[in-house]
Amino acid sequence: MPLVAHASPGDFTLSPSESLITADNVSLQLAGRQLLKDITVELLQGDIVTLIGPNGAGKTTLLRLLLGLSRPSGGMIWRKPGLRIGYMPQRLHIDSAMPMSVERFLLLGQRRLQPSQAQAALDRVGAGQLKNTNLSNLSGGEMQRVLLARAASRKPHLLVLDEPTQGVDVGGQGELYQLIATLRDELGCGVLLVSHDLRLVMAATDRVLCLNQHICCQGLPEQVSRDPAYLELFGDKVAPYTHQHNHHHNLSGDIAKATDCPRKHSGPTAASRDEE
Ligand SMILES: Nc1ncnc2c1ncn2[C@@H]1O[C@H](COP(=O)(O)OP(=O)(O)OP(=O)(O)O)[C@@H](O)[C@H]1O
Numbered sequence: 001m002p003l004v005a006h007a008s009p010g011d012f013t014l015s016p017s018e019s020l021i022t023a024d025n026v027s028l029q030l031a032g033r034q035l036l037k038d039i040t041v042e043l044l045q046g047d048i049v050t051l052i053g054p055n056g057a058g059k060t061t062l063l064r065l066l067l068g069l070s071r072p073s074g075g076m077i078w079r080k081p082g083l084r085i086g087y088m089p090q091r092l093h094i095d096s097a098m099p100m101s102v103e104r105f106l107l108l109g110q111r112r113l114q115p116s117q118a119q120a121a122l123d124r125v126g127a128g129q130l131k132n133t134n135l136s137n138l139s140g141g142e143m144q145r146v147l148l149a150r151a152a153s154r155k156p157h158l159l160v161l162d163e164p165t166q167g168v169d170v171g172g173q174g175e176l177y178q179l180i181a182t183l184r185d186e187l188g189c190g191v192l193l194v195s196h197d198l199r200l201v202m203a204a205t206d207r208v209l210c211l212n213q214h215i216c217c218q219g220l221p222e223q224v225s226r227d228p229a230y231l232e233l234f235g236d237k238v239a240p241y242t243h244q245h246n247h248h249h250n251l252s253g254d255i256a257k258a259t260d261c262p263r264k265h266s267g268p269t270a271a272s273r274d275e276e
Pocket residue numbers: 030031035053054055056057058059060061062253
């Protein structure tokens with residue numbers, strides 16, 4: 001089976017210019033475990049999609065499939081030809097003994113990036129003054145901005161951000177999400193971000209996708225937040241994030257009882273249900 005199956009664009013509902021990545025009924029089974037099941041999702045240019053879910057839900061696994069770093073055992077993933085992706089990892093471990101300036105880190109492995117462009121990328125995220133700082137001396141919030149600057153410096157069609165606010169205080173988290181929305185506007189790119197905290201991402205996201213091995217619910221954040229089934233899943237919006245799911249996962253993480261999920265999996269979005 002090929003790493004990424006390239007379907008004819010006509011197989012999908014949106015034109016290739018709008019669609020960056022389309023996953024159609026994707027599943028993944030590893031060592032006899034069902035890690036992902038029936039995942040259908042479309043990432044669009046200019047759209048911020050937030051993937052939420054509890055630990056072990058398969059968020060990183062799904063990212064890897066969408067990016068083509070691993071292959072699905074079922075279904076199909078289509079990526080726009082020539083798609084440029086800017087990836088921001090959850091965190092970067094830097095050995096304090098390794099001397100590396102922020103500027104050098106940005107230029108590393110990016111032969112076409114000029115120092116002036118690296119500076120511009122840092123300026124864009126409000127980290128221009130950090131150019132000569134050693135990476136190991138950055139605070140948590142500064143490091144996240146530098147990682148974001150590096151991801152955005154490739155002028156990506158799609159920014160993929162895995163828990164971008166790790167190690168950032170609550171005030172800084174809001175700022176970082178605002179920055180991501182600004183970058184989307186400036187670059188015109190799509191954004192896929194993984195988060196545990198629904199409260200903060202609600203304001204800076206176009207669509208929310210809740211994953212727990214399968215898609216439990218999805219839709220526009222405002223509509224989803226008013227949806228009784230959503231409230232049943234996540235509790236009060238102002239409460240800390242919890243994932244209250246009516247089905248059970250056994251010790252190996254498999255779904256032991258899937259029939260009680262309040263959302264019809266892979267069913268209509270909250271938006272389409274509103275229209276029914
Ligand atoms: N290569 C692998 N082989 C077997 N199981 C794996 C493999 N990679 C991931 N898993 C399992 O898949 C499940 C989902 O892992 P994943 O890292 O995608 O979850 P996550 O939602 O990103 O979690 P977290 O929020 O904790 O980062 C976990 O139970 C993990 O142990």
